[in-house]
Amino acid sequence: MTETFKNFIAGDWVAPTTGAYFENRNPADWDDVIGCFPRSGPEDVALAVASAQRGFATWSRTPAPIRGEVLHRVGDLLVQRKEEIARAMTREMGKVLAETRGDVQEGIDTAHYAHTEGRRLFGRTVPSELRNKWAMSFRRPIGAAGLITPFNFPLAIPTWKMFPALLCGNAVLFKPAEDVPLTAHLLVEILLAAGLPPEVVQLVHGEGSVVGRAMVEHPEVPLISFTGSTETGSIIGTTCGRMHKRLSLEMGGKNAMLVMDDADLDLALDGALWGAFGTTGQRCTATSRLIVHERVHDRFVQMVCDRAQRLRLGPGLDDQTEVGPLINEDARTKVERYIGVGRAEGARVLIGGERPPDKRLERGWFYRPTVLGGVRPGMRVEQEEIFGPVLSVIKVGSLDEAIRVNNDVKYGLSSSLYSRDVNAAFRAMTDLDTGITYVNAPTIGAEAHLPFGGVKQTGNGHREGGWEVYDFYSETKVVYVDFSGKLQRAQIDTEV
Ligand code: ADP
Numbered sequence: 001m002t003e004t005f006k007n008f009i010a011g012d013w014v015a016p017t018t019g020a021y022f023e024n025r026n027p028a029d030w031d032d033v034i035g036c037f038p039r040s041g042p043e044d045v046a047l048a049v050a051s052a053q054r055g056f057a058t059w060s061r062t063p064a065p066i067r068g069e070v071l072h073r074v075g076d077l078l079v080q081r082k083e084e085i086a087r088a089m090t091r092e093m094g095k096v097l098a099e100t101r102g103d104v105q106e107g108i109d110t111a112h113y114a115h116t117e118g119r120r121l122f123g124r125t126v127p128s129e130l131r132n133k134w135a136m137s138f139r140r141p142i143g144a145a146g147l148i149t150p151f152n153f154p155l156a157i158p159t160w161k162m163f164p165a166l167l168c169g170n171a172v173l174f175k176p177a178e179d180v181p182l183t184a185h186l187l188v189e190i191l192l193a194a195g196l197p198p199e200v201v202q203l204v205h206g207e208g209s210v211v212g213r214a215m216v217e218h219p220e221v222p223l224i225s226f227t228g229s230t231e232t233g234s235i236i237g238t239t240c241g242r243m244h245k246r247l248s249l250e251m252g253g254k255n256a257m258l259v260m261d262d263a264d265l266d267l268a269l270d271g272a273l274w275g276a277f278g279t280t281g282q283r284c285t286a287t288s289r290l291i292v293h294e295r296v297h298d299r300f301v302q303m304v305c306d307r308a309q310r311l312r313l314g315p316g317l318d319d320q321t322e323v324g325p326l327i328n329e330d331a332r333t334k335v336e337r338y339i340g341v342g343r344a345e346g347a348r349v350l351i352g353g354e355r356p357p358d359k360r361l362e363r364g365w366f367y368r369p370t371v372l373g374g375v376r377p378g379m380r381v382e383q384e385e386i387f388g389p390v391l392s393v394i395k396v397g398s399l400d401e402a403i404r405v406n407n408d409v410k411y412g413l414s415s416s417l418y419s420r421d422v423n424a425a426f427r428a429m430t431d432l433d434t435g436i437t438y439v440n441a442p443t444i445g446a447e448a449h450l451p452f453g454g455v456k457q458t459g460n461g462h463r464e465g466g467w468e469v470y471d472f473y474s475e476t477k478v479v480y481v482d483f484s485g486k487l488q489r490a491q492i493d494t495e496v
Contacts, residue, residue, distance in 0.1 A: 055199030068118020075111030141169030
């Protein structure tokens with residue numbers, strides 16, 4: 001029998017007021033129904049917001065080191081349940097077990113980092129320009145934080161948002177992607193088991209255009225953190241702008257790996273395969289462009305194609321599998337559409353470009369790893385995010401040209417350079433227009449304790465992860481204490 005799951009609102013697991021549900025199916029085998037999850041409505045969001053405000057009233061007054069202790073226990077519970085969560089995650093979104101284990105590990109790292117931040121959350125004390133006066137700043141929590149997350153990192157991305165939000169003293173409203181509601185359910189279970197006061201977290205399942213939208217438009221949700229497509233981010237940005245809300249956006253990428261003529265090609269090969277086809281290319285940091293120096297172009301592209309051909313497709317739960325399915329039918333249709341666009345623009349399909357012929361894989365959203373050769377700057381397959389196992393190869397004549405091609409897209413999340421030349425490395429670090437640059441490593445591989453995010457249309461200037469995200473989830477308050485016993489006028493009574 002199919003299990004029916006609930007929302008978590010006002011301290012309880014509850015059915016949606018709509019009475020409606022949607023099915024969650026395994027993308028590697030669509031006959032495998034994982035469960036039914038609430039198709040909630042704006043009413044459920046309203047109840048969740050009212051509860052989050054009650055939760056906020058007490059949690060915001062709980063000392064930060066104590067909030068940190070709760071997150072430490074969350075991290076420990078994630079350690080205990082790592083394998084179970086990784087398996088559930090692979091079943092619901094398809095990526096291979098090694099990767100879902102990594103996804104949980106990122107949540108563990110984020111929890112343990114948040115724990116230690118509970119004993120920091122620094123403010124500043126600085127000299128006042130006036131005698132007998134103190135000047136200082138400290139951080140205040142903000143309120144109910146609306147967190148809207150995508151399918152590709154079902155645990156890690158929610159924790160990137162939720163743990164710092166909680167550590168800073170906010171309550172959270174969590175709207176996970178429709179394709180990964182089970183992982184979200186398990187995460188909330190763990191928060192509660194760790195002793196988080198129940199009204200501090202609310203989980204509302206459902207469609208983005210209904211539940212996500214209601215959250216963004218609710219006047220009592222003062223901050224929104226979103227990771228997902230640029231289209232949705234723009235809609236959310238418009239509403240938040242109109243309503244003067246604090247907003248963090250993390251959106252698309254068109255990340256490139258630059259391979260110069262002095263690169264260690266075997267090393268670059270491993271990086272290209274992992275960057276392009278890990279998570280079936282469905283990472284915002286995935287390597288979707290390979291910019292190769294003409295002197296090594298033909299040889300290197302041949303090496304990539306030889307290995308990519310042999311990558312084993314299959315269900316992520318199978319030990320032999322190296323590449324899992326795409327998330328759903330729309331995602332595969334989008335990839336197929338882009339292969340058509342690429343062909344029409346004059347790109348050549350060097351390998352892949354089709355569904356696997358294997359009968360075993362017929363009931364999943366599989367697509368063969370694909371390499372497009374002869375791609376020129378400006379083509380749509382060179383400019384637009386495909387979010388699938390498709391690598392576009394561009395030939396260049398120099399590092400300068402490679403940097404120019406890298407930068408000539410509207411996105412700016414991640415980039416990578418393979419070269420043995422220290423001068424080239426520093427040029428790339430300085431001039432590649434992205435939030436993250438890797439040297440001799442692929443475009444993926446962010447660590448939880450460093451800021452993560454992109455420039456240009458990838459984001460709106462905020463960062464997730466590391467120390468910077470704590471600025472997003474707290475408001476700076478400045479306090480002046482004048483103990484001179486008289487009126488002192490700033491900028492006026494400032495004699496030496
Ligand atoms: P992706 O293509 O990565 O799935 P989406 O932008 O479609 O990206 O979805 C990311 C998250 O945004 C999901 O949780 C989705 O339900 C939510 N979402 C989609 N549309 C809206 C919207 N109009 N308002 C708020 N959230 C939305």
